[in-house]
Amino acid sequence: MDGNQSQLKNLVQTRKAFDNFFKSAFTVDNVIFGFDEGDLKVLLIRRGEEPYDGMWALPGYFVYPNEDLDSAANRVLEELTGMRNVFLEQVRTFGKVDRHPFGRVITVAYFSLVKIDAYQLQPASIALQARWHSISAIDELAFDHNKILDACFNRLKWSVKTRPIGFELLPRKFTLTELQHLYEAILETDLDKRNFRKKILSMDLLIDLDETQEGVAHRPAKLYKFDKERYKELEASGFSFELKDGKRKPTRNDKGLLVNSN
Amino acid sequence: MDGNQSQLKNLVQTRKAFDNFFKSAFTVDNVIFGFDEGDLKVLLIRRGEEPYDGMWALPGYFVYPNEDLDSAANRVLEELTGMRNVFLEQVRTFGKVDRHPFGRVITVAYFSLVKIDAYQLQPASIALQARWHSISAIDELAFDHNKILDACFNRLKWSVKTRPIGFELLPRKFTLTELQHLYEAILETDLDKRNFRKKILSMDLLIDLDETQEGVAHRPAKLYKFDKERYKELEASGFSFELKDGKRKPTRNDKGLLVNSN
DNA sequence: TCAAAAGTGTTCTTATTACACCCATGG
DNA sequence: CCATGGGTGTAATAAGAACACTTTTGA
Numbered sequence: 001m002d003g004n005q006s007q008l009k010n011l012v013q014t015r016k017a018f019d020n021f022f023k024s025a026f027t028v029d030n031v032i033f034g035f036d037e038g039d040l041k042v043l044l045i046r047r048g049e050e051p052y053d054g055m056w057a058l059p060g061y062f063v064y065p066n067e068d069l070d071s072a073a074n075r076v077l078e079e080l081t082g083m084r085n086v087f088l089e090q091v092r093t094f095g096k097v098d099r100h101p102f103g104r105v106i107t108v109a110y111f112s113l114v115k116i117d118a119y120q121l122q123p124a125s126i127a128l129q130a131r132w133h134s135i136s137a138i139d140e141l142a143f144d145h146n147k148i149l150d151a152c153f154n155r156l157k158w159s160v161k162t163r164p165i166g167f168e169l170l171p172r173k174f175t176l177t178e179l180q181h182l183y184e185a186i187l188e189t190d191l192d193k194r195n196f197r198k199k200i201l202s203m204d205l206l207i208d209l210d211e212t213q214e215g216v217a218h219r220p221a222k223l224y225k226f227d228k229e230r231y232k233e234l235e236a237s238g239f240s241f242e243l244k245d246g247k248r249k250p251t252r253n254d255k256g257l258l259v260n261s262n
Numbered sequence: 263m264d265g266n267q268s269q270l271k272n273l274v275q276t277r278k279a280f281d282n283f284f285k286s287a288f289t290v291d292n293v294i295f296g297f298d299e300g301d302l303k304v305l306l307i308r309r310g311e312e313p314y315d316g317m318w319a320l321p322g323y324f325v326y327p328n329e330d331l332d333s334a335a336n337r338v339l340e341e342l343t344g345m346r347n348v349f350l351e352q353v354r355t356f357g358k359v360d361r362h363p364f365g366r367v368i369t370v371a372y373f374s375l376v377k378i379d380a381y382q383l384q385p386a387s388i389a390l391q392a393r394w395h396s397i398s399a400i401d402e403l404a405f406d407h408n409k410i411l412d413a414c415f416n417r418l419k420w421s422v423k424t425r426p427i428g429f430e431l432l433p434r435k436f437t438l439t440e441l442q443h444l445y446e447a448i449l450e451t452d453l454d455k456r457n458f459r460k461k462i463l464s465m466d467l468l469i470d471l472d473e474t475q476e477g478v479a480h481r482p483a484k485l486y487k488f489d490k491e492r493y494k495e496l497e498a499s500g501f502s503f504e505l506k507d508g509k510r511k512p513t514r515n516d517k518g519l520l521v522n523s524n
Numbered sequence: 525t526c527a528a529a530a531g532t533g534t535t536c537t538t539a540t541t542a543c544a545c546c547c548a549t550g551g
Numbered sequence: 552c553c554a555t556g557g558g559t560g561t562a563a564t565a566a567g568a569a570c571a572c573t574t575t576t577g578a
Contacts, residue, residue, distance in 0.1 A: 022287045023284055025284045025286060050272055050273045069357035101273060106288060108368075176557090193559095215549095217549065217556085218548075220557080456531090456570085460532095478576075478577080479578065480527080480528040483530055483531085
C-alpha cells in the first residue's frame with residue numbers, strides 16, 4: 001500500500017464517522033424584485049404541493065447534488081421567468097432546525113432584480129400560479145419566507161444606496177422621474193426632485209439619449225440609459241456610488257410635534 | 263382516515279420523492295478577528311485530521327441535526343475560546359460542488375469580533391494548535407478558506423464604517439489613538455488624527471472615564487469607553503453611524519506621479 | 525534634556541439642503 | 552385653455568479635508 005492509498009483509506013474511514021451529518025438538504029429561495037406602475041413588486045408563486053400546498057411562497061427549489069448554489073438560484077429564476085444573465089446575489093442563509101417539515105433543510109436566500117416589462121411567465125411544474133405582488137401588500141407566506149423577504153428587502157435598500165443597481169429594475173431607456181420614483185419606492189421615502197437630479201447627473205453615469213417620451217399628455221421627458229462602461233471605469237479609479245435617504249430635516253407642525261416636512 | 267391523517271400520508275409520500283436531496287451536510291466556519299499590537303489578527307487552527315490534515319484553517323465544524331446555524335457558530339467559538347456572548351454575525355454561504363472531499367458540504371461563514379486580551383485558549387479536540395495570525399501574513403488555508411476569509415474581511419471593512427462595532431475588538435477602556443489605529447488596520451488606510459477625533463467625539467458615543475494610561479514613557483492618554491446605551495437611543499431616533507475611509511486627495515510628488523500625501 | 529505620543533483650532537473646499545416657477549404636450 | 556408632469560438655479564448650511572505646534576510623561 002503506497003502513501004496515496006493509505007491516505008485515501010484514512011479519508012474514507014474518517015468520512016464514515018461523519019455519516020450522521022450527511023442527512024440534510026438545502027434549497028435556494030429567490031426574492032425577485034420588479035418595478036411597475038411606480039410600485040416595487042415581488043414575484044411569488046402559489047405552491048402546488050405539500051408542504052404549504054396552496055400558499056404563496058418565494059420561488060425556490062432543492063439544490064441538486066452536482067449543482068453550485070448560484071447555479072441553482074439561476075436555474076430557479078430561469079425556469080420561472082425565462083430570463084438569464086439577470087442581477088442575482090446571495091443574501092444569507094436561513095437554517096432554523098424546524099423550518100421545514102421534510103427534515104433538516106436550510107435555504108440560501110438570493111435576491112434578484114429584473115426588468116418587469118421583459119418578463120414572460122414560463123410554465124413551471126411547481127407553480128400553480130406566479131404573480132407580481134406589491135411589496136406593501138404581502139401577507140403570510142409559506143415556510144419562513146416572510147423573514148427571508150424582509151432580509152432581502154433590507155439588503156436591497158442598502159445595496160441601492162451604494163451601488164448603481166437600481167437600473168436593473170428599469171427598462172433600458174428611462175426618464176429621471178422614473179428613476180426617482182424607483183428610489184422612492186425602494187427607500188420608502190420622498191426625494192427632492194431638483195436635488196435628486198443634480199446628484200444623479202453629477203455622477204456622470206447616465207447617457208442622454210437625445211430622445212423623448214412619446215404620447216404622454218404632458219411635456220415629454222428626456223430618455224437616458226445607464227452607462228455601465230463608465231461606471232466600471234469610475235469604480236476602478238476609486239469612485240464610489242452613494243445616495244442618501246431623503247431625510248428631510250424634522251420640522252415642527254402646528255401642534256408642536258416633530259414631522260418631516262415635504 | 264380523517265383529513266389530518268390523509269394530509270400527513272400525502273406529506274410523507276411527497277417527502278420520499280426528495281430522498282436524493284437528503285444526502286448532504288453543512289458546516290459553519292468562523293473568521294474570528296482580534297486586534298493586538300496595532301495589528302488586525304485572525305484566529306486559525308492547525309487541522310488535526312483529514313482532510314487537509316496539518317494545514318491552517320478557519321475554526322469550524324459540522325452543524326448538528328438539531329442545532330441552529332447561529333448556535334453552531336457560537337458553539338465553535340466557545341469551544342475554541344471559552345467566550346460567550348461575543349459579536350458574531352453571518353456573512354454568507356459557500357457551496358461549490360467540489361469544495362469538500364467528503365461529499366456535498368456547504369458552509370455558512372460567520373465573522374466574530376473578540377477582545378483579544380480576554381481570550382483564553384481552550385483545549386479543542388480538532389485543533390492541534392490555535393494561533394492568532396496577522397491578517398497580512400496568512401497564506402494557503404485548507405478548503406476554500408482563503409475565499410471565506412476575504413469575504414469576511416470585506417464585510418468587516420464595510421460594517422465598521424456603518425456601525426459602531428469596532429469597540430468589540432478593543433479592551434473596555436481604550437484611548438482615542440488605539441481606536442484610530444484599529445480603524446487604520448481594518449480600513450488599511452491612514453487617518454488624520456485631528457479629524458478622526460473631532461468626528462468620533464462629535465458622535466457623542468464615548469464616555470470620558472476621567473482616567474489616564476499609566477506607566478507609558480510619554481504623556482499619558484485619556485481613557486474612554488463606548489456608550490452602548492447612548493448608541494441605542496441615538497439609533498432609535500434616526501442617527502446613523504458613519505465613518506469614511508481616510509481618502510486623502512491624491513497629490514503629485516516631485517516626479518509628477520500621483521500619490522497620497524500624508 | 526530628550527524621545528515619544530497626546531492633545532488641540534482654524535481655514536478652505538465640497539456636499540447637502542431648502543425652496544418656486546415656467547415649459548411642453550395631449551385632450 | 553386646462554391639466555399634467557418636465558425641467559431648472561441659487562443661497563444657506565453642514566460636513567469634510569488640510570495642516571503644525573505645544574504638552575506631558577518616563578527614561
